[in-house]
Amino acid sequence: MPVRGIGNMRSKERTEVWNDMIKIAFCDDDLSVLNEICVLLDRYRVERNQDIGYTAFCSPLELLAEIEKGIRFDILFLDVVMPGENGIEAAKEIRNYDSNVKIIFLTSSAEYAVQSYMIGAYFYQLKPIWDESFFCLMDSVLAVCEKEQTSSLILRCKSGITRIDLRQLEYCEVIHRTLFLHLTTGKVLESIGSLDDLVRQLLPYGNFYRAHRSYLVNLEHVQDLSYRAITMSCLAEIPIPRGKYNEVKNAFLEHAFQNGQVTI
Numbered sequence: 688m689p690v691r692g693i694g695n696m697r698s699k700e701r702t703e704v705w706n707d708m709i710k711i712a713f714c715d716d717d718l719s720v721l722n723e724i725c726v727l728l729d730r731y732r733v734e735r736n737q738d739i740g741y742t743a744f745c746s747p748l749e750l751l752a753e754i755e756k757g758i759r760f761d762i763l764f765l766d767v768v769m770p771g772e773n774g775i776e777a778a779k780e781i782r783n784y785d786s787n788v789k790i791i792f793l794t795s796s797a798e799y800a801v802q803s804y805m806i807g808a809y810f811y812q813l814k815p816i817w818d819e820s821f822f823c824l825m826d827s828v829l830a831v832c833e834k835e836q837t838s839s840l841i842l843r844c845k846s847g848i849t850r851i852d853l854r855q856l857e858y859c860e861v862i863h864r865t866l867f868l869h870l871t872t873g874k875v876l877e878s879i880g881s882l883d884d885l886v887r888q889l890l891p892y893g894n895f896y897r898a899h900r901s902y903l904v905n906l907e908h909v910q911d912l913s914y915r916a917i918t919m920s921c922l923a924e925i926p927i928p929r930g931k932y933n934e935v936k937n938a939f940l941e942h943a944f945q946n947g948q949v950t951i
Contacts, residue, residue, distance in 0.1 A: 751780055840856075
């Protein structure tokens, strides 16, 4: 069974904190290595005063079962050589569910280094893990996670709970009560919700504009404007309601001027 570590808190508090804190998973079939990493992380979060929770897994199958249920982690320490399914194969499956988790491979050999980076690994950590290198690695990966969290949105989608990089959100359309989020990668995510609520959530970012009652566009990805439609970078056309062209044009130009994208 996976073992969670969330500090000395009562059960009600644990649920609330686990939802908000940075979440890390360790997966290694060697219990001594798992214990070593857990001890290092406990020291790290005390010395750095970091709000971090972790779950330890002895088997990649246990880890995959949790991820298939919709559990998401920010950082994953994954042993490469394990019985049954090795870490490289497990990481390939994990990427089908989560493209954002920072995967850090643990191994005693550099043999799989090239394969690991082809899967989009954040780092390839050789064993044994020294205190100083672990602290430096954690400083680095947490800085990346925190930067991403300031420009991301977490939604409950059909595929599970997903973190969306707002820079990749090109536009969103609503059909009945279903939101269709179109990403620059070509992927379309579906989420049950209200476009009104999504507009309120994204208002502080400044680059999202509701051009139509059924569409929200990312002004960063507007390619062209006409009286009838907005053409996005992906060449999708978003209809402009009659009489609203000047309002849409002014919103687009104001955003472009603020970001230094317009020269005369």
